[in-house]
Amino acid sequence: MSQRTEVRRAIEVERQAIDVRQAIGVVVSNDWVNDRYKHMTVCVPGLAQVSQPGQFFHLLCGVASAGPLLRRPMSVYKMDPLRNEIHFLYHVKGEGTQLLAQRQGGDPLDLVGPLGQGFTLNSRWHRVLVVARGVGMATLAPLVAVARRREMAVDVILSARTPRDILGAREFAAMGAHVFPVTDEDGSSDLATLQSRVEALVDQGQTDALFTCGSARLTRMLRDVAIRRGLPGQVAVEEHMACGIGMCQGCTRVFRRDGKDVHLRVCQEGPVFPLEEVVYP
Amino acid sequence: MSQRTEVRRAIEVERQAIDVRQAIGVVVSNDWVNDRYKHMTVCVPGLAQVSQPGQFFHLLCGVASAGPLLRRPMSVYKMDPLRNEIHFLYHVKGEGTQLLAQRQGGDPLDLVGPLGQGFTLNSRWHRVLVVARGVGMATLAPLVAVARRREMAVDVILSARTPRDILGAREFAAMGAHVFPVTDEDGSSDLATLQSRVEALVDQGQTDALFTCGSARLTRMLRDVAIRRGLPGQVAVEEHMACGIGMCQGCTRVFRRDGKDVHLRVCQEGPVFPLEEVVYP
Amino acid sequence: MTGADLSVQIGNLILNNPVMPASGTFSEPLAEFIHLNDLGALVTKSITLDVREGNSSPRLAETPAGLLNAIGIPSKGVQKFIAETLPFYAALTVPLIPSISADTGDDFARLASILEKQSVVRGLEVNISCPNLEDDGKSFAMDAEQTYRVIRKVRQATSLPVWAKLSPNTQSVVEVALAAQTAGADAVVVANTLLAMAIDVETRRPKLGNVTGGLSGPAIKPIILRMVYQVAKAVSIPIIGVGGIRSAQDALEYLMAGATAIQVGTYNFVNPRGMVDVIAGMQDYLQRHGCSSVREIIGAALSPLTGAEEKQKTAG
Amino acid sequence: MTGADLSVQIGNLILNNPVMPASGTFSEPLAEFIHLNDLGALVTKSITLDVREGNSSPRLAETPAGLLNAIGIPSKGVQKFIAETLPFYAALTVPLIPSISADTGDDFARLASILEKQSVVRGLEVNISCPNLEDDGKSFAMDAEQTYRVIRKVRQATSLPVWAKLSPNTQSVVEVALAAQTAGADAVVVANTLLAMAIDVETRRPKLGNVTGGLSGPAIKPIILRMVYQVAKAVSIPIIGVGGIRSAQDALEYLMAGATAIQVGTYNFVNPRGMVDVIAGMQDYLQRHGCSSVREIIGAALSPLTGAEEKQKTAG
Ligand SMILES: Cc1cc2nc3c(=O)[nH]c(=O)nc-3n(C[C@H](O)[C@H](O)[C@H](O)COP(=O)(O)OP(=O)(O)OC[C@H]3O[C@@H](n4cnc5c(N)ncnc54)[C@H](O)[C@@H]3O)c2cc1C
Ligand SMILES: Cc1cc2nc3c(=O)[nH]c(=O)nc-3n(C[C@H](O)[C@H](O)[C@H](O)COP(=O)(O)OP(=O)(O)OC[C@H]3O[C@@H](n4cnc5c(N)ncnc54)[C@H](O)[C@@H]3O)c2cc1C
Numbered sequence A, B: 001m002s003q004r005t006e007v008r009r010a011i012e013v014e015r016q017a018i019d020v021r022q023a024i025g026v027v028v029s030n031d032w033v034n035d036r037y038k039h040m041t042v043c044v045p046g047l048a049q050v051s052q053p054g055q056f057f058h059l060l061c062g063v064a065s066a067g068p069l070l071r072r073p074m075s076v077y078k079m080d081p082l083r084n085e086i087h088f089l090y091h092v093k094g095e096g097t098q099l100l101a102q103r104q105g106g107d108p109l110d111l112v113g114p115l116g117q118g119f120t121l122n123s124r125w126h127r128v129l130v131v132a133r134g135v136g137m138a139t140l141a142p143l144v145a146v147a148r149r150r151e152m153a154v155d156v157i158l159s160a161r162t163p164r165d166i167l168g169a170r171e172f173a174a175m176g177a178h179v180f181p182v183t184d185e186d187g188s189s190d191l192a193t194l195q196s197r198v199e200a201l202v203d204q205g206q207t208d209a210l211f212t213c214g215s216a217r218l219t220r221m222l223r224d225v226a227i228r229r230g231l232p233g234q235v236a237v238e239e240h241m242a243c244g245i246g247m248c249q250g251c252t253r254v255f256r257r258d259g260k261d262v263h264l265r266v267c268q269e270g271p272v273f274p275l276e277e278v279v280y281p
Numbered sequence C, D: 001m002t003g004a005d006l007s008v009q010i011g012n013l014i015l016n017n018p019v020m021p022a023s024g025t026f027s028e029p030l031a032e033f034i035h036l037n038d039l040g041a042l043v044t045k046s047i048t049l050d051v052r053e054g055n056s057s058p059r060l061a062e063t064p065a066g067l068l069n070a071i072g073i074p075s076k077g078v079q080k081f082i083a084e085t086l087p088f089y090a091a092l093t094v095p096l097i098p099s100i101s102a103d104t105g106d107d108f109a110r111l112a113s114i115l116e117k118q119s120v121v122r123g124l125e126v127n128i129s130c131p132n133l134e135d136d137g138k139s140f141a142m143d144a145e146q147t148y149r150v151i152r153k154v155r156q157a158t159s160l161p162v163w164a165k166l167s168p169n170t171q172s173v174v175e176v177a178l179a180a181q182t183a184g185a186d187a188v189v190v191a192n193t194l195l196a197m198a199i200d201v202e203t204r205r206p207k208l209g210n211v212t213g214g215l216s217g218p219a220i221k222p223i224i225l226r227m228v229y230q231v232a233k234a235v236s237i238p239i240i241g242v243g244g245i246r247s248a249q250d251a252l253e254y255l256m257a258g259a260t261a262i263q264v265g266t267y268n269f270v271n272p273r274g275m276v277d278v279i280a281g282m283q284d285y286l287q288r289h290g291c292s293s294v295r296e297i298i299g300a301a302l303s304p305l306t307g308a309e310e311k312q313k314t315a316g
């Protein structure tokens, strides 16, 4: 979106009614899916309808002033417009996510979103390759769902420490995606091995685009493959955030855009960026 | 306890095992008794046995680093040595007590105590008068229970805003105390009216000692009655606390002891003080 | 019933209410969450003459009740600011106060005279207190003489209202505030962030790319409130209090300590509707306490206790 | 396996481990919760020559992640301290470091020479930074010259190790630390509380009887950590870090920023066993990271990044 359009849109918004992107939802369920990840379903009217794969919500994890000061960004893991539900899949990690893990059905949840630029799927693509490591799968899951709904072929490489840590294999298979689990345990997630795997899939399957999320090592590898094979690709980037809505400039990273190194805000210009714009010195 | 004894005792403690006065208890129940007060029962081995009426526990209201920094002092409302249970009755007021109110059966509770000097009951006394306002009743309840167990006659004046806010009338009556409810609503809790009531009870019933808690206005009135009638009396004082164990000097107030105005720590030399030592300029 | 009058005056500028965003914690996207015209004023992120990239990442670290930032002053430069950003604000009625930042007094003055020509600009906040630009967090506002020198130059360059944004990293905030007043500032903004840091014990490295950064948020409120109280006893120009506000109660503490208006910073990140909630809570407090104007409580905690209050206080 | 060596040296004093209570946040009742001999040293509440009552109540107010105190220096006087308090510590093996407070350099020196004669006293912490004693929170440690003068007098009065406790309310903590070093201090303690305040919006009065007080607790950790880091780059004597520590991780941040030892203050109020937990957590960290001594991590965050680390950092 150009600067000018942004200004015009903001003025418009100011003149008319205010968006309902800050809402209090109600937790429907919040269950462990393994010993580290939880799956939370939140009912909140109107937001599932406008959420795109790759977008995120900014969640207030504590209650009132108890808990960490800042919100925590979480990707939309699933949107269910018919039930007005948004799903999150999250790693219970530090103070924020531990508080989130304590929410029970019926509890309120203060959320801001959907935020950021999501993935884009070109209607001319027929086959896409998705590489997800660990909880990164949460960010990529709605992309796989939409791609399958548009009848694209989807190859999904799921990487994790052990076979038990692999998440979503059944879910993706049920959507009709081809799932390839790789693990640290048997060495198949090793970067070089994985790269051969990716290249083999790309070569045999007429892949049109590559997608990934989070992990710096995976992203670099995929970016290199994409550039070598002349394929487009997209990555959902993670960065520490304060506001999540483009005001604080705290989440910027250097990207290579239009031949120049520029600071872009992960929350606003991202979190999804073209693979070729990613810079890892 | 003299300075010398205190030193000797502390050295002894240092040499031997450490007291178990910091413990993690388990919440048994935590229920509303009216729209502002909750009753919490905590199971924690060994502490009910050593708790005295008028002593308090210092409770960590939050979980880990979420919640207010400091602990909150709460009087022992009931001790049940057979079940290893301590009871609290508390007003849900600010951040700390609101977090406390969220605890459910089975949750852990970090508590330090019992702390401070409790009430003393002279074995030669036959009749005592207790005046409690609002949640102050929680502090005085175990005193009434012990006095009744020692077969003293107990008159209890319970003061509150409305008849519905009167707490413990049935409970005290069941112990065999004589209960006199007074309320703001019908004006019977008005200070002058209350004072006549107290004086009448003292005069007709051969009261040996007066007890109260918290409210500055009540304390001053009772102190004056006690001095005029030559009766001993005790009051449980409240003051903001940091450590609760005598280290920070944050909870001191000026008391008149041995003819001098001295700063005493409410948590260590109190919270129970002789009525005649209380100073209200 | 009609509410209490929330308007306050700072220099010759009348604000509808005393609540505005703190520099660097607000920009155009907030219009998607609140009506910007509901605020007392709008202060922008500090802008510079030239284009600047800001500091390297990570730029943020969370601390207990605080936020550590080392954004620096990324800036598109004043010309692009005029061309691309000002049109947005021209469509609003709320007064716009750009915050300006520079490395020298002359550059500050140059910025002031450039911006003065823009009719949408209703005043300037002079950020002489950013702890990230120079060595070891030093800034003009750590020194009364430097403050006088810079504010004087800005004062001479413009007839716009001039607000001097002070630093809490000085031990002489009162002298610095007096220097700003003498130099002709219309108000002092107390204060910017406290210089601070955090270390990642796993990597054994500072958490911020810039090593040190500025601490904001509820953690610093008691410190900045004390400074406002001290400054209020010394200066005669209005004070704008800023540091850790996240409720009407926090804002009222600042007003009672002597601030005429307040800014909300970090809390905008937590609650995009926060400033509107603060305004509503203020209105509610004033009505509950029978005040017809917010001006009745400004400086209320500064006056010595009356005998009756003294008695009530100690007896309570 | 045997654990890592936790001992550190401060001047000629060897501590079993780097953890001790901060002045004013510890006294004899703590012996009912932990074995005091498990600590690295014991620092007492500041004592004065004469009897003092301390400030009027309320003396405490809680703030976000912080504690505001205006205790002042209630003191039984040094003679009673010797007669009544020292016997308790004589029965312990852990080194005792009384903290001393006075209004003049001469009184500081007098206290030092009185306490030197007590064999149980192993060093002195010189509290030149208490923000409550003088007008508007001023203290000796806000000024390098005053600091030199007072520490010099104490140095001449005693051969005991001398620790200078600095103030965070100065903008020149590095210069003040250097002045203490030049005057002969064996260590600097960084730092005392930050001058702050809170207002009760219902009564419209300051919450503390003394109006202003000192802010301690997790809220101030990022600020004091920054000061330790700055001081560590300048002085050659050991630094004792103190401010907001409530975990081994917090303590390790201070050591990595250049502190040789640390003090735990407010957290003793929250968790009477806190210091023992910090020591255990430190031991655990060192073992997990294959360090044989805590001394390996002191100042670890001060050295510039190596090439390999730089790469790992940006790639991670
Ligand atoms: C756009 C986006 C989408 C995300 N989606 C998901 C998701 O779907 N599922 C999931 O499990 N996690 C997701 N994350 C990561 C998630 O935000 C962090 O794991 C979470 O903030 C950790 O919070 P904590 O308090 O539990 O951990 P702590 O480690 O205690 O957090 C400490 C600080 O670090 C920040 N932080 C820590 N890790 C990250 C990170 N990876 N990215 C950004 N900030 C971080 C926190 O915000 C906080 O300020 C996403 C991150 C981003 C930026
Ligand atoms: C020895 C003692 C025994 C007590 N026993 C009981 C009891 O049995 N039941 C009960 O309901 N209350 C009791 N209280 C009062 C209780 O401690 C406070 O109501 C509680 O701390 C309020 O905490 P909060 O966070 O909910 O409220 P907030 O108002 O948010 O607390 C803010 C601050 O004020 C302090 N504070 C507020 N009110 C008091 C007070 N009255 N005394 C001391 N500090 C206070 C808190 O500790 C905190 O630091 C007792 C107090 C003391 C000193």
Ligand SMILES: Cc1cc2nc3c(=O)[nH]c(=O)nc-3n(C[C@H](O)[C@H](O)[C@H](O)COP(=O)(O)O)c2cc1C
Residues within 6 Å of the ligand: A248, A249, A250, C022, C023, C024, C025, C045, C046, C067, C069, C071, C072, C073, C099, C127, C130, C165, C191, C192, C193, C215, C216, C217, C218, C220, C242, C243, C244, C245, C263, C264, C265, C266, C267
């Ligand atoms: C992310 C961020 C960026 C900031 N940028 C600026 C700035 O550009 N200019 C400025 O004067 N202050 C800046 N500040 C300081 C704020 O304006 C404010 O003084 C400070 O954050 C204290 O207020 P708070 O506690 O409400 O956040 C910034 C603060 C934050 C958190």
Ligand SMILES: Cc1cc2nc3c(=O)[nH]c(=O)nc-3n(C[C@H](O)[C@H](O)[C@H](O)COP(=O)(O)O)c2cc1C
Residues within 6 Å of the ligand: B248, B249, B250, D022, D023, D024, D025, D045, D046, D067, D069, D071, D072, D073, D099, D127, D130, D165, D191, D192, D193, D215, D216, D217, D218, D220, D242, D243, D244, D245, D263, D264, D265, D266, D267
């Ligand atoms: C209640 C209280 C009393 C204190 N008294 C003293 C004192 O007498 N002398 C002194 O040098 N510091 C005193 N301090 C400051 C502490 O020693 C310490 O420097 C400060 O609290 C910061 O550490 P913390 O954040 O771990 O509490 C006191 C602090 C508190 C909270």
Ligand code: FES
Residues within 6 Å of the ligand: A240, A241, A242, A243, A244, A245, A246, A247, A248, A249, A250, A251, A252, A265, A266, A267, A268
């Ligand atoms: S998180 Fe604030 S701009 Fe992205």
Ligand code: FES
Residues within 6 Å of the ligand: B240, B241, B242, B243, B244, B245, B246, B247, B248, B249, B250, B251, B252, B265, B266, B267, B268
């Ligand atoms: S609360 Fe610390 S001495 Fe009483």
